[in-house]
Amino acid sequence: MAVSAVLWTVVALGTLAYATTLAVPLSFQLQGQRLLIVTSGSMAPTFVAGDVVVLKAITDESQLKVDQVVTFRPVGSQTLVTHRIVELHKLPAMTQTAGGRAVPRLDSNGNPILQPYIITQGDANKSPDPDATPVSRVRGVVLGWHHGWGRVLLWAGSPQGRATMLVPPLVALGVLELLSILESRGHDGHRRSRARGPHDELLLD
Numbered sequence: 001m002a003v004s005a006v007l008w009t010v011v012a013l014g015t016l017a018y019a020t021t022l023a024v025p026l027s028f029q030l031q032g033q034r035l036l037i038v039t040s041g042s043m044a045p046t047f048v049a050g051d052v053v054v055l056k057a058i059t060d061e062s063q064l065k066v067d068q069v070v071t072f073r074p075v076g077s078q079t080l081v082t083h084r085i086v087e088l089h090k091l092p093a094m095t096q097t098a099g100g101r102a103v104p105r106l107d108s109n110g111n112p113i114l115q116p117y118i119i120t121q122g123d124a125n126k127s128p129d130p131d132a133t134p135v136s137r138v139r140g141v142v143l144g145w146h147h148g149w150g151r152v153l154l155w156a157g158s159p160q161g162r163a164t165m166l167v168p169p170l171v172a173l174g175v176l177e178l179l180s181i182l183e184s185r186g187h188d189g190h191r192r193s194r195a196r197g198p199h200d201e202l203l204l205d
Contacts, residue, residue, distance in 0.1 A: 004179065007172040014169035021156035021165075032056060033143065036071060036080065037150035042122030043069070043082060052149035053082060055140040061116045064088065064135060069142040070118065072133050082142060086128055087119035093134075 025035050038051045047053060055071050064085060071082045092104035092112035104112040117132040155161040
């Protein structure tokens with residue numbers, strides 16, 4: 001009984017740990033949010049590599065304010081960057097000529113088309129980011145952050161992490177099944193022995 005209790009505890013703990021690593025990100029997704037793992041120290045000491053930020057998408061440029069922390073893709077890059085807004089501007093929307101030169105886009109009257117841009121800076125950086133970012137490239141506003149969550153989620157999603165959480169419960173279930181079979185055979189043998197007893201005595205008489 002003591003062995004079975006220990007094995008069931010292993011099954012419960014492993015299953016709970018794995019389910020938690022799936023349920024936590026899902027719970028944020030159900031609220032229209034997503035978790036992003038921080039990979040650099042440009043926002044230290046606010047949050048550092050290995051932390052997790054909670055991101056919520058914006059639906060309108062009016063939702064952006066100076067001092068907000070946002071996640072965006074810089075112009076010409078697909079890498080996500082999370083920095084603080086230090087300025088908001090309306091700047092001419094740019095387009096490229098056939099020769100690759102950037103020129104302002106013009107409206108039907110020949111006036112530059114203005115587009116909302118953000119100027120950003122990492123809390124750990126001494127100066128703003130070199131390029132302004134169009135609001136259209138902002139992926140969301142950071143609602144909060146959780147220290148150390150990133151390391152846990154990365155480990156849980158790795159082959160080693162999944163094996164650590166899932167292999168012991170599977171082994172424990174296998175051992176429990178084996179113990180159940182052995183116990184069942186023991187009971188069957190005992191019943192057969194008891195059933196043969198009276199016949200043996202009768203033959204001896």
